[in-house]
Amino acid sequence: MSDLENKLYTVKYTPDSESHLLPVQECCRICQSKICTVICPANVYEWDYDKQKLIVKFENCLECGACRIACEDSSLGWCYPKGTKGVMFKQG
Amino acid sequence: MAEENKTDVIVVGAGPAGIACAITIARAGKQVVLIERGKFPGSKNVFGGAIYAQPTREIFPDFEKTAPIERKTIEHKYVLLGENDGTVISYRENSDENVSYSVIRGKFDRWMAQEAVNAGVTLVEEMVVRDLIVENGYVKGVKTEIEDYYADIVVLADGVNSLLARQIGMRGKLNPEDVALSVKEVIKLPEDVINSRFNVESSDGSIYEIFGGPMLGILGLGFMYTNKNSVSIGLGVALSDLIEKGLRPYELLDKLKAHPQIAPLLKDGELLEYSAHLIPEGGYKKIPKLVNNGVMICGDAAMFVNNMHWEGTNLAMISGKLAGETAVVALGKQDFSETELSHYTEKLENTFIINDLKTYKDLMSGISERKKEFLGYYPKKINEFFKMFSTTESIPKREKYHKFIKSIFTDRKLSDLFKDFWAVIKLLWSILVK
Numbered sequence: 286m287s288d289l290e291n292k293l294y295t296v297k298y299t300p301d302s303e304s305h306l307l308p309v310q311e312c313c314r315i316c317q318s319k320i321c322t323v324i325c326p327a328n329v330y331e332w333d334y335d336k337q338k339l340i341v342k343f344e345n346c347l348e349c350g351a352c353r354i355a356c357e358d359s360s361l362g363w364c365y366p367k368g369t370k371g372v373m374f375k376q377g
Numbered sequence: 378m379a380e381e382n383k384t385d386v387i388v389v390g391a392g393p394a395g396i397a398c399a400i401t402i403a404r405a406g407k408q409v410v411l412i413e414r415g416k417f418p419g420s421k422n423v424f425g426g427a428i429y430a431q432p433t434r435e436i437f438p439d440f441e442k443t444a445p446i447e448r449k450t451i452e453h454k455y456v457l458l459g460e461n462d463g464t465v466i467s468y469r470e471n472s473d474e475n476v477s478y479s480v481i482r483g484k485f486d487r488w489m490a491q492e493a494v495n496a497g498v499t500l501v502e503e504m505v506v507r508d509l510i511v512e513n514g515y516v517k518g519v520k521t522e523i524e525d526y527y528a529d530i531v532v533l534a535d536g537v538n539s540l541l542a543r544q545i546g547m548r549g550k551l552n553p554e555d556v557a558l559s560v561k562e563v564i565k566l567p568e569d570v571i572n573s574r575f576n577v578e579s580s581d582g583s584i585y586e587i588f589g590g591p592m593l594g595i596l597g598l599g600f601m602y603t604n605k606n607s608v609s610i611g612l613g614v615a616l617s618d619l620i621e622k623g624l625r626p627y628e629l630l631d632k633l634k635a636h637p638q639i640a641p642l643l644k645d646g647e648l649l650e651y652s653a654h655l656i657p658e659g660g661y662k663k664i665p666k667l668v669n670n671g672v673m674i675c676g677d678a679a680m681f682v683n684n685m686h687w688e689g690t691n692l693a694m695i696s697g698k699l700a701g702e703t704a705v706v707a708l709g710k711q712d713f714s715e716t717e718l719s720h721y722t723e724k725l726e727n728t729f730i731i732n733d734l735k736t737y738k739d740l741m742s743g744i745s746e747r748k749k750e751f752l753g754y755y756p757k758k759i760n761e762f763f764k765m766f767s768t769t770e771s772i773p774k775r776e777k778y779h780k781f782i783k784s785i786f787t788d789r790k791l792s793d794l795f796k797d798f799w800a801v802i803k804l805l806w807s808i809l810v811k
Contacts, residue, residue, distance in 0.1 A: 288627070288631060289627055291648070292562070292627060292648065292651035293651065295648050295649060295650045295651050296650060296651055296652070299416075318620070320620050320623075323619070323620075323623050323624070323625060324558065324616065324619045324620060324624075324625070324626065326558065326560045326626050326627055326653035327653065328625075347652060347653040347654075348421060349558065349653045349654050349655050350537065350538040350556075350655050351556070351558045351616055351619075351653075351655060353538070354551050354552070354553055354555075354556055354616060354655075355553055355616055355619075355620055359550070364507075364540065365414055365505050365540075366505075367505060367522060368414050368502075368503035368504040368505045368521075368522060369416075369503045371421075372420075372421065373415065373416050373420045373421075374419070374420055374421065374422065374423055374482070374483055374650065374652050375420070375481075375483045375650060376481055376483060376563040376607070376609075376649055376650040376652070377419060377420075377421075377422045377423040377424065377481065377482035377483055377561075377652055377654075
């Protein structure tokens with residue numbers, strides 16, 4: 286396991302079946318920096334070169350909102366997961 | 378409008394701001410519904426952190442008797458890290474006056490919310506407010522995933538991302554320089570190990586405020602807090618700097634944990650939980666419109682964070698209390714107009730909250746302009762000085778001093794030195810005078 290996987294392993298989640306993070310793939314394709322794949326503290330975003338598509342591991346999301354603000358052209362659809370879903374910090 | 382879905386005030390977000398607001402309203406005998414999106418209050422929250430006794434007592438006078446407190450802060454350490462070395466200034470005093478306490482939000486926020494429920498607040502958990510209901514220019518209620526709720530006043534205490542304030546145009550777009558991304562790890566260690574490593578008794582604790590190290594030259598600071606059986610270590614870096622330099626926040630944290638000045642303190646600790654959160658850093662210039670017809674904004678949603686002094690929960694609690702008091706008066710008059718609710722803004726302007734944000738309004742931009750110098754060169758130079766001062770290698774001291782002083786003038790251009798000096802004067806002027 287990578288260092289980050291070890292960290293995320295300690296976080297309690299109740300994942301939803303659908304994503305609360307909705308990138309506009311046409312915008313991602315032309316995005317130069319793909320900065321969400323770097324700054325996200327849970328490494329939720331990964332660029333699939335073969336499929337030319339942004340993969341979103343939304344179930345790992347820590348709900349900080351950094352990607353929403355960092356998104357180069359503000360195209361990322363971002364909302365909170367449903368009330369019963371998402372991250373649950375015990376030690377915040 | 379179904380009458381059973383109508384209350385006096387709806388508060389969105391059960392953090393320190395929302396809870397302080399709701400309890401103030403309930404204590405005045407008014408109906409208030411507090412809506413929290415997490416499984417329980419605190420379950421979506423992350424902070425350094427410590428809470429401050431004086432502002433907390435304003436809301437919960439005897440909280441020290443029953444609240445889940447970890448340790449009382451008796452020591453503040455200001456740690457200036459070089460690549461491998463470090464210089465520490467430590468202030469230590471064991472007193473009960475105006476102290477701070479380390480707390481775990483998952484326990485402490487839950488305790489505060491329970492106090493609010495005991496005071497008559499209706500707490501609704503696991504519910505996300507998706508939209509505000511606006512009728513005839515007045516905010517009239519909230520739309521949740523389940524149903525609509527109506528109220529005379531809605532208070533937004535929905536945190537740094539405050540999508541709701543943005544939706545109704547009270548807040549502009551946040552830019553990467555307006556927020557810091559913070560990552561934190563809580564590391565389990567036996568109580569007696571913490572006591573000996575941090576040189577404290579079981580009830581007492583220490584706070585580390587960390588400059589430099591893996592954040593040399595970037596706008597970021599580290600922190601460490603002792604809890605009863607764990608140590609919280611983390612850092613916050615301006616999102617704009619993470620973007621500019623392409624940095625991964627957890628990698629910076631790993632480097633901080635591995636720094637020779639920090640690693641021995643955490644040795645053999647077990648990671649209990651990793652977390653992340655945004656910190657509003659926009660300051661005075663980014664304060665949103667705080668009131669409108671039927672609505673007020675407080676806490677992080679209002680950008681109420683004093684980053685110079687690591688304060689946030691206190692600004693949240695006091696702003697929440699003031700919003701609550703304003704709501705109570707407005708309910709008495711049955712006037713929910715912007716003019717009436719503007720008493721909240723007036724009250725805020727007479728408190729430390731707005732005054733402090735004003736005092737530091739140029740701080741972040743001032744430091745950011747010369748971050749390579751103030752957060753890179755000088756921290757290294759200070760460590761270099763102490764290295765020179767504390768080592769012995771049979772070289773005459775005067776020679777060593779001369780060499781060090783000369784290096785200050787030859788490391789960089791003279792004009793840079795002058796720019797640094799000028800920037801410091803400007804910053805001091807903005808903080809102390811302007």
